[in-house]
Amino acid sequence: MPVYQYTAKNLQSQVVRGTMEASTAEVVRRNLRQNNEFALKIQEVQEYKTAYKLKPMEISDFSRQIASMLAAGITMIRAISIIEERDIKPAIKKVYGVLHKEIENGNTLSFAMEKTGGSFPELLINMYKSGEASGQMEETARKMAEHYEKEHKLRTKIKGAMTYPLILLGVTVIVVLLVFTLILPQFFTLFEGIELPAITQLMINISSSMITYWYLYIIGTLAMIAMFGFLATLPTLKRGLDQLKLRIPRVGKLMKIIYTARFSRTLSSLYSSGLAMINALDISGSTIGNTYLQGQFPQVIELVRNGEPLSVSIQMIDGFDSKLVSTIYIGEESGNLDEMLSNVADAFDYEAEMATTRLVAFIEPMMIILMAVVVGGIMLSVMLPIMTLYKNIG
Known part of the structure; x- marks a missing residue:
């Protein structure tokens, strides 16, 4: 369940700050009102702060591995575990660790990617959501691998030139x-x-x-x-x-x-x-x-x-x-x-x-x-x- 950070005022006009676990921000607002506190600001706390944004080639490599392992019949949780155990940069390993933890808790891969705090682009997350909904996750992952590989090649050529x-x-x-x-x-x-x-x-x-x-x-x-x-x-x-x-x-x-x-x-x-x-x-x-x-x-x-x-x-x-x-x-x-x-x-x-x-x-x-x-x-x-x-x- 998400954790929200709030700033509120009580009946004595004193500013009160704290955190609350709730399903939505409206639930937080309602709970505060029951305690005679009135919300000024409610913001969801980012549970993870990986502080690393994956580059196009790293996204391509990630998607290609997902596609290959799903084609081989490996479950998503096991696939992420295998990717996480590989010899990769510590910053990327931390991102994959977040994915592994979230999927272990029963969440989808796209939901886990949203929880990384911006490590994955919006396009990839939406594509994986679509793949999960249609049951074509393997094909979607392969398509995204090709997409970001082409993006990487174009950027590399321009930088090189x-x-x-x-x-x-x-x-x-x-x-x-x-x-x-x-x-x-x-x-x-x-x-x-x-x-x-x-x-x-x-x-x-x-x-x-x-x-x-x-x-x-x-x-x-x-x-x-x-x-x-x-x-x-x-x-x-x-x-x-x-x-x-x-x-x-x-x-x-x-x-x-x-x-x-x-x-x-x-x-x-x-x-x-x-x-x-x-x-x-x-x-x-x-x-x-x-x-x-x-x-x-x-x-x-x-x-x-x-x-x-x-x-x-x-x-x-x-x-x-x-x-x-x-x-x-x-x-x-x-x-x-x-x-x-x-x-x-x-x-x-x-x-x-x-x-x-x-x-x-x-x-x-x-x-x-x-x-x-x-x-x-x-x-x-x-x-x-x-x-x-x-x-x-x-």
Whole structure:
């Protein structure tokens, strides 16, 4: 039975805090009222705090093991016990320990996953609920293993493709710091007493300030990172940033493909497992990873609920690739919507990989040009006064 933490006031207006075991929050409220205490806040206590969120490949491995052992006739409690006993990270072992304890108490796997405090994604929990209700747990687990394996592969490819540009950016920052703090100061005394070009004076001023007030630069950088991190959590600003991602040249096209692939695969998995289209759309919208797109789904769901075909309703979404609408229409006409969604997700995965490759091919020369401009500007600021000195000597 759940445990609730409450804050209440008694007849003397004193604040009372405590915990109570009850079936629902309303039962807690009623029990408090019987004791002449009036609830101000009631919150279910999370029984377990595993503090570990499983990564896509770890979820895929977990689901594949579940599917294999269920196919072999092994019971769920025994399957979880076997998985828990394997040589795995302590944090993951703790999560599996929670599952084992809950299933041992007679609960379902999906209920146990909810009790881990966020270790498993909402999509997986809902899919397992559907599998448990339909008696197709083995097939559902296998499908989820494939789903998260594809998600992992796509993320890995994108991260791998962006590694080189990030290295170039890091090298550029390090070179600039070394030039401003170690190389430029050696020319300060050489340039004393002569009129300097504006660019040289600017570089010297920047260099001097970095050497003298280096701690302010560090504090300022950390403060900006913290400020942007905080602003990114604000719902309105986060929605605006997510919308901006879809508008940036080249990057926006890649993001549209990635979001469309993720939505298609999720909707295909949910719909093929027997979940109602309304519920499948609601869950799929929440797992895309873009608040701007997610905010448009209530309107789509309302249209579908009123009898509009999905192919017509989905056109309301600003941010999906136009190919998705045509695919859904064909799927509806042929009666193979789940299969068509799965096929288009695979196609978009390939397109995302190609788009990432093209984007990196564009970013790499831009980073090299940026590095050349910065270093070239610094060299020019040093060479101009040196040339002036040589002329004066001549």
